[in-house]
Amino acid sequence: MCDISDIHRGMAQEVGMFTVTQTIGSVLCCKCGILIQPNAANMCPKCLQSEVDITEGLQKHVIIIHCPECEAYLQPPRTWIKAQLESKKLLTFCVKRLKNLNKVSLVHAEFVLTEPHSKRIKVKLRVQKEVLNGAILEQAYTVEYVVQDQMCESCSRVQANPDQWVAAVQLRQHVSHRRTFFYLEQLILKHAAAVRAIRIKQLGQGIDFFFGKRYHAVKFVEFLGKVAPIRSRHDKQLVSHDPKSNSYNYKYTFSVEICPICREDLICLPPKVAAGLGNLGPLVICTKVSNSIALLDPFTLRSSFVDAEQYWRSSFKPLLSSKQLVEYIVLDVEVVSSEVNIGGSRYVLADAQVARVSDFGKNDTIFNVRTHLGHLLSPGGYALGYDLFGANSNDIELDKYKGLVLPEVILIKKSYEEKRQKKIGKLRSWKLKSLNMEIDLTSKFRDNEEKINSEYEQFLRDLEENPELRFSISLYRNTEYQPSEMASATDGEDVPSIPIDELLADLDLSAAEVEDDDMGE
Numbered sequence: 001m002c003d004i005s006d007i008h009r010g011m012a013q014e015v016g017m018f019t020v021t022q023t024i025g026s027v028l029c030c031k032c033g034i035l036i037q038p039n040a041a042n043m044c045p046k047c048l049q050s051e052v053d054i055t056e057g058l059q060k061h062v063i064i065i066h067c068p069e070c071e072a073y074l075q076p077p078r079t080w081i082k083a084q085l086e087s088k089k090l091l092t093f094c095v096k097r098l099k100n101l102n103k104v105s106l107v108h109a110e111f112v113l114t115e116p117h118s119k120r121i122k123v124k125l126r127v128q129k130e131v132l133n134g135a136i137l138e139q140a141y142t143v144e145y146v147v148q149d150q151m152c153e154s155c156s157r158v159q160a161n162p163d164q165w166v167a168a169v170q171l172r173q174h175v176s177h178r179r180t181f182f183y184l185e186q187l188i189l190k191h192a193a194a195v196r197a198i199r200i201k202q203l204g205q206g207i208d209f210f211f212g213k214r215y216h217a218v219k220f221v222e223f224l225g226k227v228a229p230i231r232s233r234h235d236k237q238l239v240s241h242d243p244k245s246n247s248y249n250y251k252y253t254f255s256v257e258i259c260p261i262c263r264e265d266l267i268c269l270p271p272k273v274a275a276g277l278g279n280l281g282p283l284v285i286c287t288k289v290s291n292s293i294a295l296l297d298p299f300t301l302r303s304s305f306v307d308a309e310q311y312w313r314s315s316f317k318p319l320l321s322s323k324q325l326v327e328y329i330v331l332d333v334e335v336v337s338s339e340v341n342i343g344g345s346r347y348v349l350a351d352a353q354v355a356r357v358s359d360f361g362k363n364d365t366i367f368n369v370r371t372h373l374g375h376l377l378s379p380g381g382y383a384l385g386y387d388l389f390g391a392n393s394n395d396i397e398l399d400k401y402k403g404l405v406l407p408e409v410i411l412i413k414k415s416y417e418e419k420r421q422k423k424i425g426k427l428r429s430w431k432l433k434s435l436n437m438e439i440d441l442t443s444k445f446r447d448n449e450e451k452i453n454s455e456y457e458q459f460l461r462d463l464e465e466n467p468e469l470r471f472s473i474s475l476y477r478n479t480e481y482q483p484s485e486m487a488s489a490t491d492g493e494d495v496p497s498i499p500i501d502e503l504l505a506d507l508d509l510s511a512a513e514v515e516d517d518d519m520g521e
Contacts, residue, residue, distance in 0.1 A: 167217035186473035229308035265318035350374025385411035
């Protein structure tokens with residue numbers, strides 16, 4: 001007589017020999033009668049949605065306050081948030097403005113396309129909620145935000161009185177050209193460093209920036225210190241004083257001076273500075289200016305850097321600047337050394353025979369020079385350099401070197417002036433943006449307008465010739481540029497140009513987003 005447990009065990013072994021497939025049954029919807037998979041409510045989604053509206057009680061119309069001047073939105077009670085249209089930051093702001101949204105679970109949110117001038121922002125939300133007998137229902141609905149324009153406190157003060165600034169930054173450089181300011185303007189635009197400025201004014205020797213708060217000016221001065229060798233000092237002036245509340249109102253002025261050394265300047269280093277740099281020079285060329293000054297000895301290819309603190313401790317001035325460059329024609333070139341890479345720039349030491357272009361037909365003066373441009377120059381080409389043979393130099397630092405024999409010519413860069421003559425008046429395929437500045441329209445400034453335009457054209461040519469110079473700025477495609485079909489294949493040959501892959505599309509974007517606490521109060 002066998003045990004019952006043994007019988008059950010044998011039956012289990014027999015069943016284990018077969019594969020049992022499990023099928024999911026179907027039920028009829030209790031409302032419309034269609035076949036559906038079983039759920040807690042035994043209703044199809046369409047019938048379930050008709051019975052229960054999980055969006056009931058949720059906001060579908062919201063009013064938001066927008067400042068048309070600074071493009072910021074009011075986060076009650078007093079915080080202003082700056083956000084671009086259809087940005088992730090604006091979507092987060094819109095969702096947070098909804099009340100009772102914690103009663104459902106938010107699954108997805110996205111913008112619905114609206115016309116920018118309609119003063120409406122629509123956001124499509126998809127939410128979930130547990131309904132009858134534990135069934136989960138998902139539903140989508142659209143929230144319409146009505147945008148009402150109202151200026152924030154800072155913009156209201158500025159509009160009421162544009163001169164009601166709290167801090168001013170006076171940026172100056174004591175040189176005879178504005179090339180440094182053209183470059184700084186592009187850096188400021190790329191990094192949105194002056195986005196808090198309520199007013200910008202262009203003057204003869206510099207630019208004035210006006211800010212509504214002191215710490216905005218302090219941040220701007222810190223930015224300038226990262227991109228240029230500067231020194232600054234600040235002062236404050238008492239505007240008003242309330243003895244009852246013991247409160248003081250000041251106006252702050254920051255005076256910022258940029259060092260007078262510019263790219264391509266010829267410098268005679270003071271003996272102490274030259275000794276501190278390992279007996280460099282003493283005649284050197286400035287190859288780059290950032291928060292430090294890059295110096296190169298064109299006769300030995302030795303290089304060094306001088307930071308802002310070192311420069312202002314023992315400041316020196318250029319012996320000759322780019323305004324005094326003379327054009328030479330290259331007669332012969334003989335390479336002396338192999339190529340050297342210094343800070344991303346290539347140099348080759350060479351001996352060259354050159355003659356002034358202005359001497360052609362007048363005399364047979366030829367100069368034998370040593371140059372760092374052996375990789376660029378070729379017989380029959382042109383170069384720009386400093387004419388020390390005919391220059392009348394009166395430099396104090398130069399007199400300290402007794403027995404120093406000056407070279408007759410120091411070449412600085414290759415010249416494309418002759419080939420550029422064919423392209424005068426033609427549009428470029430690229431363009432730059434500019435700051436919204438007020439221009440000082442005094443008679444002195446109007447007299448220099450032609451000079452400033454010429455310097456700006458030279459700055460554009462420098463960008464085309466020097467890839468390292470345009471590395472830190474943004475260049476945009478010129479939509480008005482149309483290549484001429486009649487242009488010959490040799491037109492503009494060997495003239496530097498900017499590749500199309502370095503250009504950005506000219507999008508009309510608002511200023512860069514900033515932190516919420518910067519917009520507070």
